[in-house]
Amino acid sequence: ETGVTQSPTHLIKTRGQQVTLRCSSQSGHNTVSWYQQALGQGPQFIFQYYREEENGRGNFPPRFSGLQFPNYSSELNVNALELDDSALYLCASSAGTSGAQETQYFGPGTRLLVL
Amino acid sequence: KQEVTQIPAALSVPEGENLVLNCSFTDSAIYNLQWFRQDPGKGLTSLLLIQSSQREQTSGRLNASLDKSSGRSTLYIAASQPGDSATYLCAVFIIGANNLFFGTGTRLTVIP
Numbered sequence: 001e002t003g004v005t006q007s008p009t010h011l012i013k014t015r016g017q018q019v020t021l022r023c024s025s026q027s028g029h030n031t032v033s034w035y036q037q038a039l040g041q042g043p044q045f046i047f048q049y050y051r052e053e054e055n056g057r058g059n060f061p062p063r064f065s066g067l068q069f070p071n072y073s074s075e076l077n078v079n080a081l082e083l084d085d086s087a088l089y090l091c092a093s094s095a096g097t098s099g100a101q102e103t104q105y106f107g108p109g110t111r112l113l114v115l
Numbered sequence: 116k117q118e119v120t121q122i123p124a125a126l127s128v129p130e131g132e133n134l135v136l137n138c139s140f141t142d143s144a145i146y147n148l149q150w151f152r153q154d155p156g157k158g159l160t161s162l163l164l165i166q167s168s169q170r171e172q173t174s175g176r177l178n179a180s181l182d183k184s185s186g187r188s189t190l191y192i193a194a195s196q197p198g199d200s201a202t203y204l205c206a207v208f209i210i211g212a213n214n215l216f217f218g219t220g221t222r223l224t225v226i227p
Contacts, residue, residue, distance in 0.1 A: 033213070041219055043159075055213055104149075104215065111156065
């Protein structure tokens with residue numbers, strides 16, 4: 001059984017640029033959630049995808065967008081990067097109809113630095 | 116709005132000590148509560164998940180309790196080891212939401 005993988009592991013961008021982060025969910029999981037973790041903070045929910053549809057969104061602006069593909073892998077896109085977007089971005093996959101009550105399995109994260 | 120608080124923010128103990136980490140949450144309408152471990156710069160590893168109908172869960176040297184009515188959970192680590200050094204996060208799934216709400220974590224250092 002393959003775990004959750006994320007790419008790239010590290011990324012450096014400048015303000016105003018756009019970035020795409022990728023996540024491959026654990027085998028058999030159809031729900032992917034994305035979280036942003038600033039230094040010294042707990043992860044904050046960005047959004048969740050279930051069977052290719054957005055299934056809940058946290059308090060993040062529209063320049064944070066996502067996709068889920070038929071194989072349940074997912075992308076997180078961030079446009080017009082700001083310095084405060086520097087963080088560890090975590091992807092989590094889960095099985096079940098909504099993922100809410102299932103154990104979420106987290107990937108290793110992508111560390112984004114915006115200069 | 117659900118708020119999750121973890122106390123203390125940091126803790127240092129000598130190897131072999133038993134210790135307790137605390138987590139409190141404001142909204143008791145939860146599906147479950149999870150404890151995670153996070154090593155520096157790394158992702159999260161799930162340690163224990165307690166369903167809202169349960170009072171505790173155990174895994175090896177770890178024991179987590181849940182008192183939903185008072186909005187509290189504890190993670191008990193027995194006979195701590197240097198390898199236990201990490202940040203420990205608790206998180207709750209509240210009814211009506213699709214996501215985990217996390218605390219800010221307790222950074223544990225076990226001194227050899």
